[in-house]
Amino acid sequence: MASPIALFVIDIQNDNTTDPKTRVRTADRIKDAGKTILQVARQTLDAYRTTKEASPPVLIIFVQHEDLPGKGTLAKDTEAWKLVFEPRAGVEEELLVQKTTRNTFETNPELAGMLKTRGVSEIVAFGIQSECCVESTCRGALQEGFDVTLLSGAHSTxxxxxxxxxxxxVEVEERLREIGVRVEPWEEVVARRWGAM
Structure with missing residues (x-):
């Protein structure tokens, strides 16, 4: 049985994807990709939950950035702060992780250990913003000893x-490749890891 993959859905929040005043220009592409990625990953996860094999094929980690008071637009419990994609209630393989720094592992020092305890050795990441929290979290994952794949076409800024x-x-992808991150089109990764789309 293969080790579970941790799929990181990074900071896809109302502020950067739905608010006309603050959304990234490429938001629709990221939301469309995210919808498909999650749909296919969840189909695989639900098949596991029906059969309860030795370990789940995927853990889905929803990362939510929170700005400290007076430091940005993503104040906790505001409309801007809310996630576009959220973990499903009662699904223990879908987890919500809050952060206040660009690197998810820096804010959550226990996260790497928890994932390793669950058998995770690889992290697959996508989301917003490419050069900020996506890049920093990929670097943090590498530093924690994980194999890391960035989903090209499913991150932006x-x-x-x-x-x-x-x-x-592209610049972010080049920098991450140089330090050992795999960068692959999201469609190829989803089809290979979790079946046809």
Whole structure:
């Protein structure tokens, strides 16, 4: 039986995907990809929950950023802070993780140990923002000893100083490849890991 994969859904929140004033330009692409990725991963997870094999094929980790008071728009319990995709109630393989730093593992020092206890050796990540929390969490996962895959086409960010989000996405992917992160199109990973879409 293969080890479970931890699928990290990073900071896909109302502020950066639904609010017309603050959403990233590429938000619809990320939401569409996220919907499909989660649908297929959950189908695989639900099949496991029916048969209860030795270990689940995937754990889904929903990461939610929270700004400290007066430090940003993602204040806890605000509409901007709410997640677009949330863990399903009663599904112990879907977990919510809060963070206040870019690196999910920095805010949650017990997270790596918990995942390893559950048999996880690989993290697959997607979400927003590419050069901030997505990149930092991928780096943090590597530092904790996990194999890491970034889902190309399923992460993005804001256009910055004339540089389009798509260019920043590529730059992040290049930096992460250099340190050992696998970067693969999300469609290929989903089809290979969790069956046809």
């Amino acid at each position: 804001y256009d910055v100083e004339g540089k389009p989000a798509e260019e920043i996405e």
